[in-house]
Amino acid sequence: MLSSYQAGLVADGSILLLGALSVYVILSTGQLSLGNAGFMAIGAYLSSWLTVSVGMPLTLAIVISAAVSAVFGLIIGFPALRLKGLYLAMATIGFGEIVRTFFLNFEPTGGAGGFSGMEHVPLWYILGWTVFTLGCVMVTERTRWWLEIRAVNDDELAAGLVGMNTTVTKLMAFMTGAAIAAVAGALFAHQTLYIEPASFGFERSTEFVLAMILGGSSLAAGSIVGAALLILLPELLRDFVDWRIAIFGALLVAVLLVRRQGVLDRNLFGLARLWRRVN
Amino acid sequence: MGVSIFIQQVLNGLTLGAVYTLIALAFSLVMGILGILNLAISEIFMIGAFVGFSLITAGVPVWIALIGAMIAAALVSIVIARIGYEPLRNANHITPMLSTLGFSMILQNLATNTWGSDPMQLTLEGWLETRFSFGLVSLSVVQIVVFVVTVGLCVLTALLIQRTDIGRALRAVAENREISRILGVRPRRMILVAFALSGLLAGAAGVLVGLHYSVITPYIGVEIGLKAIAVMIVGGATNIWGALLAGPLIGILEVLTVAYGGAAMRDFVVYGFMIVILLVRPQGLLGGSSKTSGGRV
Numbered sequence: 001m002l003s004s005y006q007a008g009l010v011a012d013g014s015i016l017l018l019g020a021l022s023v024y025v026i027l028s029t030g031q032l033s034l035g036n037a038g039f040m041a042i043g044a045y046l047s048s049w050l051t052v053s054v055g056m057p058l059t060l061a062i063v064i065s066a067a068v069s070a071v072f073g074l075i076i077g078f079p080a081l082r083l084k085g086l087y088l089a090m091a092t093i094g095f096g097e098i099v100r101t102f103f104l105n106f107e108p109t110g111g112a113g114g115f116s117g118m119e120h121v122p123l124w125y126i127l128g129w130t131v132f133t134l135g136c137v138m139v140t141e142r143t144r145w146w147l148e149i150r151a152v153n154d155d156e157l158a159a160g161l162v163g164m165n166t167t168v169t170k171l172m173a174f175m176t177g178a179a180i181a182a183v184a185g186a187l188f189a190h191q192t193l194y195i196e197p198a199s200f201g202f203e204r205s206t207e208f209v210l211a212m213i214l215g216g217s218s219l220a221a222g223s224i225v226g227a228a229l230l231i232l233l234p235e236l237l238r239d240f241v242d243w244r245i246a247i248f249g250a251l252l253v254a255v256l257l258v259r260r261q262g263v264l265d266r267n268l269f270g271l272a273r274l275w276r277r278v279n
Numbered sequence: 280m281g282v283s284i285f286i287q288q289v290l291n292g293l294t295l296g297a298v299y300t301l302i303a304l305a306f307s308l309v310m311g312i313l314g315i316l317n318l319a320i321s322e323i324f325m326i327g328a329f330v331g332f333s334l335i336t337a338g339v340p341v342w343i344a345l346i347g348a349m350i351a352a353a354l355v356s357i358v359i360a361r362i363g364y365e366p367l368r369n370a371n372h373i374t375p376m377l378s379t380l381g382f383s384m385i386l387q388n389l390a391t392n393t394w395g396s397d398p399m400q401l402t403l404e405g406w407l408e409t410r411f412s413f414g415l416v417s418l419s420v421v422q423i424v425v426f427v428v429t430v431g432l433c434v435l436t437a438l439l440i441q442r443t444d445i446g447r448a449l450r451a452v453a454e455n456r457e458i459s460r461i462l463g464v465r466p467r468r469m470i471l472v473a474f475a476l477s478g479l480l481a482g483a484a485g486v487l488v489g490l491h492y493s494v495i496t497p498y499i500g501v502e503i504g505l506k507a508i509a510v511m512i513v514g515g516a517t518n519i520w521g522a523l524l525a526g527p528l529i530g531i532l533e534v535l536t537v538a539y540g541g542a543a544m545r546d547f548v549v550y551g552f553m554i555v556i557l558l559v560r561p562q563g564l565l566g567g568s569s570k571t572s573g574g575r576v
Contacts, residue, residue, distance in 0.1 A: 032373050079558050085372050086316045090508055091557050094550040097505070101547040112543070202501055206380055213377055242392050249384030256378045257366055 007123045011191050013231040014130040018184035019208035020215065020223035021137055026177035027217060028146075029170050030153040031080055032089045034205050035096030036181045041200035042069045042099065043182025044189035045109050051190070052117040062129070062186045066179040073178025077171040096205050104197040114196030121190045129187060133180055137220040149173060181208075210248060214255055216262030225263045283415035288538045289531055294422045294491055296530020297429035301484035302507035303514060303522035304436060305477040311517045312453040312473045315372055319359050319379040320481050321504020322386035327352040327485025328495045329394050332401055335489075341407065345428070345486045352482025353475045355386070360474035365467065383500070390497040401493045425487045432483055436476065437519050449473060506533075506546070509553035515563025524565060 002010065019036060026033045043065040050061035076095050080088050109115045140146055151159040152166050160166045189195045207230070215226025233251075234244050255262060302324050309317045331348035335341060363378040409420045440446040451459035452469045460466055488503065489495050510529050514521025529549055536548045556563065 030371075032376075079554070083557060083561060086310070086314075086376065087512070087557065087561060089316065089373070089376065090512060091554060093505060094509065094553045094557075097546050097550045098554070101543065101545075101550075105541070105543045105547065202505065206384075209377065209380070243388060246385045246388035246392075249381040249388065252381035252384070253363055253378050256374055256381070257362075260367075260370065260374060 002123075008191075009231055009235070011123055011126050011187075013227045014126050015184050015188045015191065016207065016211050016230060017130055017223050017227035018133055018180055018187070019204075020211035020226050021133060021220060022177040022181035022184065023208045023212045024177075024217065024220060024223055025137065025180065026173050027212065028149045028153060029173045030156070031170065031173070032085075032209070033092040033174075033177065034089050034202070034209065035076075035092035035094070035099075036177065036208050037200040037202070037204035038092075038096035038099035039069045039072065039178040039181035040185035040188065040204065041103055041195075041197070042072055042178075043185030044195045044200070045103055045115065045185075046182075047186035048115055048118050048189045048195060049109060051119070052115075058119075058121065058125075058186075058190060062183055065186050066182045069182030069185075070175040070179040073175040074171060076178070077174030080174060081167055081170060093202065093205075096200075096202060100197045100200050103200075110196075112197065114194055115189075116194045118190045118193050120193060121187070126187050126191060129183055133183060134220060134223070137180075141220055145169075145172075210252055213252065213262055216264030218261050218265045219269075222262050222264040229263070284538070286416050288534050290416065290418060290422065292531030292534035293527050294425050294530070295534060296527035297425050298484050298488050298491065298503065298526075299507050299510045299530055300522045300526025301429055301432060301480050301487070302504060303510035303526055304433065304519065305481040305484070306507060306511045307514075307516045307519070307522060308436075308473055308477040308480070310511065312449055313364070313368075313470060314453075315364065315375045315379075316508075317359070317364075317379045317474075317477065318376060319363070319382040319386060320356075320477060321500040321507065322383040322390075323352045323355050323359075323478055324481040324485045324488075324504050324507075325390060325495075325497060325500035326355055326386055327482030328489045328499060329390055329399070329485070329497075330482070331486030332399055332489045332495060333394075335401060341424075341486075341490070345483060348486045349479045349482040352485065353478035356474045356478025356481070357471055360471055364474070365470065368470075387497055387500060394497065396497055398494045398496045401489060401495075403490070403493060407490070421490045425491055428483060428487060432480060433519070433523050436480065439476070440519060445469075445472060506549055509549055512553050512563055513556045515566030518563065518565040521563050521565035525563070 019040065022036050022039065023033060043062075046065040046068055047058070047061040050056040050064060051058055076092065079091055083091055103109060104112050148159070148164050148169050151164060152169050156166055185200075188199075211226035211230050212223055213226070214229050215224065216222025230248070233247070234241070237244065237247060240247060302320065305320050305324070306317065309315060309320070327348040330351045331344045334344035334347050339347070359379060359382050363382050364375050367375045367378055403421070407420055407424075410417045411419075440449060448459070448464045448469050449472065451462065451464050452466045456466050488499065506529070510522060510525045513529060514523070514525030529552065532552065533545045533549055536545045540548070560566070
């Protein structure tokens, strides 16, 4: 049986995994979002308000929050069709900051004082959502739609020329990522039982990106490794607790220099399969 | 009464805007020439502020502290260029940006461990303390120093980029790395020059912010540096004069928002303005045609 401390680590890891996954889906089309904490904030605040003030059951509240967040993903996705690369990344930074300052000023959800009153969810519930979402993305990775996503990533112009609707593909990716981030936010709110705008700043967005890049940015399973690394490393490096952030930063640079695709990638699975066949 | 408060706010906004201009220029030197977003610039700016602060506290004259902080910031920037950018320059533009994100995490952690995460207070002495009053409006010597240094550095940068051999070589590398190499420019060296210049500007901005607010924390990088990205976009990343226009514009906008709309609204207005510009005029107010800005990123 897990101690409550260990259970907390698993819950944090699951939420981080979902956050990494939300970045992954969007990045798969070649678009980097540095504002997913904004979607997370929408999910956290909306679901908490629905369960606390409206009295709605949590699962329904999460589904509604994810849907609303997906609509915001659509709204953010439209400018993304005009903006490419770094300009899009900067626009998403702006979006994240706007959502954070919105909640900072929005008194009905407590403003800077934060919002509380949520009921604690059991660990199995968080794990259930995580496995379900990860499963959905991994199944989607095997569909034709994912091939279109990868085609948009590899060469958007060519993908458009052979008749793919790259607009719909990019928007769908943004909506999916926004919905996943909202689920992560809702679970976060019902795990920590207190949310404040400062929880959803730029650092949170970069944490998601970090987990995804470290774990492996070419497949969904990479987010498992990334989240596990980010949660377990501080436990292993207790003596260097002051330097935790710097170690992560150095790790990020090292991974980009040595193994740009992250710890896991498709070839690794290919090699494992080959190894089994040889023996 | 109302008018003088307004003028006072505009003056304060201009001071803040001057700092934004310098950091935005640091961003756009790397962005315009190399087409990468160096996220570590906001932390280089913070390091510059702390180095300048420490030197001034140790009794070094302000001018020398300014130069010292600029050199320290430039050195950090060069290290980032060598480790974080050069090996990754053939990857897509997202990869070097992520490595600069790694460096910004390292720098921020370094600052919190070296100087502590509590705010550091600076007491100014002598001539820097002087304030000139015109009725209800007052202007401090520090504010004048901020304006003079900012405009001076902007003019120097513009002259360097547009009139000297180094500037021509930089622009050649920006246009086409391979062909510039064939024509005798050393791209690797020019990249270091671009990073060093951007470090110098960010370091100067750090010292100026320290003088202006006389309080700094290791988190000013994220607070002020991220907003400088908005300034760069609003002004136009490929045009030096864009930052000089957009910096004061956003500085005044922000200070007026604080004065008349509430302090918590400031980031909302600034980033909202940035997103509107991105949607309506992605190349920025003074950027060239949308074609040139689109081609580079």
